[in-house]
Amino acid sequence: MQSLVIVNPAAGRGRVGKMLPQIQSALAAIHPNGQVQVVQTEGPGHATLLAQTTPAERVIAVGGDGTVHETIRGLAHSDKVLGVVPIGSGNDFARMLGLSQKPLPQTLRIALTGLVGTVDLGEVNGQPFGASLGIGFDAMVARKALAAPTFLRGMPRYLYSIFAVLKELSLPTLTLESEGKLLFQGKALLAALMNGYAYGGGIPIAPSASPTDGLLSGVVAGEFSRLGVVGILPRLLLGKHVHHPKVHEYTGAAFTVRFNQPVAAHADGELLEPQALYEVRIHPQALRVALP
Numbered sequence: 001m002q003s004l005v006i007v008n009p010a011a012g013r014g015r016v017g018k019m020l021p022q023i024q025s026a027l028a029a030i031h032p033n034g035q036v037q038v039v040q041t042e043g044p045g046h047a048t049l050l051a052q053t054t055p056a057e058r059v060i061a062v063g064g065d066g067t068v069h070e071t072i073r074g075l076a077h078s079d080k081v082l083g084v085v086p087i088g089s090g091n092d093f094a095r096m097l098g099l100s101q102k103p104l105p106q107t108l109r110i111a112l113t114g115l116v117g118t119v120d121l122g123e124v125n126g127q128p129f130g131a132s133l134g135i136g137f138d139a140m141v142a143r144k145a146l147a148a149p150t151f152l153r154g155m156p157r158y159l160y161s162i163f164a165v166l167k168e169l170s171l172p173t174l175t176l177e178s179e180g181k182l183l184f185q186g187k188a189l190l191a192a193l194m195n196g197y198a199y200g201g202g203i204p205i206a207p208s209a210s211p212t213d214g215l216l217s218g219v220v221a222g223e224f225s226r227l228g229v230v231g232i233l234p235r236l237l238l239g240k241h242v243h244h245p246k247v248h249e250y251t252g253a254a255f256t257v258r259f260n261q262p263v264a265a266h267a268d269g270e271l272l273e274p275q276a277l278y279e280v281r282i283h284p285q286a287l288r289v290a291l292p
């Protein structure tokens with residue numbers, strides 16, 4: 001088999017499942033060389049298993065960043081090529097590849113027949129990630145959003161979660177090191193170790209990050225007050241937060257992120273079990289991807 005198309009019907013709040021006929025007809029119009037198999041995921045973790053066990057040379061993730069993340073977990077350190085058809089809510093991995101604004105038939109064609117390139121592959125505590133690792137405030141907000149009242153959706157759900165986290169905010173102490181060098185020590189709102197420039201659906205947390213420079217871009221927000229957080233949010237959306245005196249930028253191939261207590265984190269938007277220690281590194285050019 002040449003290509004396996006992994007479709008997460010739950011992605012994009014169920015939109016992807018409804019688009020299955022569209023996906024099938026776009027596939028039929030492409031006439032890719034070789035055999036193409038389409039499989040729908042049945043639940044969390046299924047995409048990883050499918051990507052790991054398929055004999056296909058190309059594995060196409062159809063869904064959002066969670067689907068891409070799970071697929072990468074199955075493909076990492078193999079020769080298989082990842083294709084991405086972004087129809088999720090966030091699509092930051094696709095944004096990193098320059099794919100996020102393209103229509104479905106075009107992204108499907110690129111995924112199946114596009115030239116193969118390589119991008120750097122992140123790793124946190126031994127597990128791969130594609131575009132982003134966020135530790136601290138943003139992950140706490142994502143966790144809080146899971147437990148928010150069900151009648152709140154979209155932006156109101158996130159605003160509720162931001163203010164719920166702010167209400168009980170107590171900053172952990174962060175020690176950030178890279179290759180034996182102490183970079184930061186003190187109370188911190190968040191640390192982001194980025195391969196792509198954006199997370200959370202286009203929030204440019206590390207505006208100068210590049211997925212092909214063999215480096216991670218680190219951003220630390222230091223000791224912000226509650227009011228300080230509210231004040232920096234509009235600047236964050238514009239990528240202007242990096243000029244704030246309490247925001248620090250670093251680049252490096254490996255980072256040790258240590259806290260005085262377990263702190264919430266997400267990789268490509270998928271929540272991780274909170275840890276006090278995150279060992280983070282980049283594998284240069286380690287992920288083969290279909291590119292526009």
Ligand SMILES: Nc1ncnc2c1ncn2[C@@H]1O[C@H](COP(=O)(O)OP(=O)(O)OP(=O)(O)O)[C@@H](O)[C@H]1O
Binds near residue numbers: 091
């Ligand atoms: N059949 C399924 N039913 C329910 N959930 C599923 C199924 N298959 C996969 N999942 C889970 O769906 C979750 C959401 O998928 P994904 O992140 O791709 O979509 P999204 O949330 O819309 O996009 P984004 O992360 O870009 O905002 C993933 O964590 C995945 O484990």
